[in-house]
Amino acid sequence: MPHTPVLKLDHVSKSFARVDTNDITHAVSDISLELEKGEFVCLVGTSGCGKSTLLRLIAGLIQPTMGQIMANGKPVEGPSPQRGMVFQQPTLFPWLTVEQNIAFSFRMAGTLKQNRAKVDRMLETIGLEPFRRDYPGQLSGGMAQRVALARTLICEPEILLLDEPLGALDAFTRMNMQDEIRSIWHSSGQLVIMVTHDVDEAVYMSTRVVIMEAHPGRIKAQIPIDLGEERHRSSPAFVEYRNRILGLLNY
Numbered sequence: 001m002p003h004t005p006v007l008k009l010d011h012v013s014k015s016f017a018r019v020d021t022n023d024i025t026h027a028v029s030d031i032s033l034e035l036e037k038g039e040f041v042c043l044v045g046t047s048g049c050g051k052s053t054l055l056r057l058i059a060g061l062i063q064p065t066m067g068q069i070m071a072n073g074k075p076v077e078g079p080s081p082q083r084g085m086v087f088q089q090p091t092l093f094p095w096l097t098v099e100q101n102i103a104f105s106f107r108m109a110g111t112l113k114q115n116r117a118k119v120d121r122m123l124e125t126i127g128l129e130p131f132r133r134d135y136p137g138q139l140s141g142g143m144a145q146r147v148a149l150a151r152t153l154i155c156e157p158e159i160l161l162l163d164e165p166l167g168a169l170d171a172f173t174r175m176n177m178q179d180e181i182r183s184i185w186h187s188s189g190q191l192v193i194m195v196t197h198d199v200d201e202a203v204y205m206s207t208r209v210v211i212m213e214a215h216p217g218r219i220k221a222q223i224p225i226d227l228g229e230e231r232h233r234s235s236p237a238f239v240e241y242r243n244r245i246l247g248l249l250n251y
């Protein structure tokens with residue numbers, strides 16, 4: 001039997017038309033990619049090169065203008081809990097506690113009772129057990145982003161889509177979260193696709209970096225990151241990857 005990748009993009013393009021000026025933006029153009037279970041892929045590129053559009057297409061929130069996206073061999077036709085997405089700004093329900101936000105999908109599905117233990121474990125994993133009864137308005141940015149991540153992770157998506165999830169965090173919280181996300185990815189074996197414009201973050205976290213360019217948004221290069229588990233931001237190999245990627249981004 002031929003091999004079926006977890007995610008396959010086949011010549012995917014997405015254009016947006018503006019009714020008032022008749023202008024067409026080619027947000028992404030002719031993207032082909034095959035991604036496997038267990039990969040951690042970072043998308044990097046300048047602002048406006050189509051990174052968020054690409055994630056929204058994979059999530060099934062928008063449909064391609066041309067081409068096709070297949071998840072496990074089936075066309076993506078709409079959103080699914082199998083493809084969980086976390087946005088740059090944590091979108092929590094302000095009137096629900098940390099615990100209730102994380103348990104939200106179970107409550108909607110009427111399966112909260114049998115999933116109580118899972119919610120408790122997730123609170124432990126992300127270090128928010130002491131804050132389970134707090135409301136989002138009481139949390140720091142880093143804590144709120146943890147809750148948003150937990151709420152998506154608890155559905156155990158096969159594909160985790162992260163759109164600059166750490167962009168609003170201070171440098172130290174950010175580095176801690178990088179380690180946490182990597183360790184969750186490690187134990188779950190899921191496919192993670194993360195947008196970042198921080199090249200160091202991409203080299204630190206991923207198994208493959210996909211570099212995009214703008215107008216139209218397309219793939220310029222793909223760099224497999226062969227650094228193993230222990231990564232040091234100042235090691236010669238790390239610095240070499242960083243410089244190579246910055247070069248491809250014209251810096």
Ligand SMILES: Nc1ncnc2c1ncn2[C@@H]1O[C@H](COP(=O)(O)OP(=O)(O)O)[C@@H](O)[C@H]1O
Pocket residue numbers: 016017025026027045046047048049050051052053054217
């Ligand atoms: N819903 C939309 N309607 C019109 N244009 C859009 C829409 N979404 C994105 N675009 C345009 O598509 C291009 C890529 O946007 P985006 O995917 O958000 O880029 P990135 O996330 O890389 O910064 C930009 O020129 C943007 O203005």
Ligand SMILES: [Mg+2]
Pocket residue numbers: 051052053
């Ligand atoms: Mg974006």
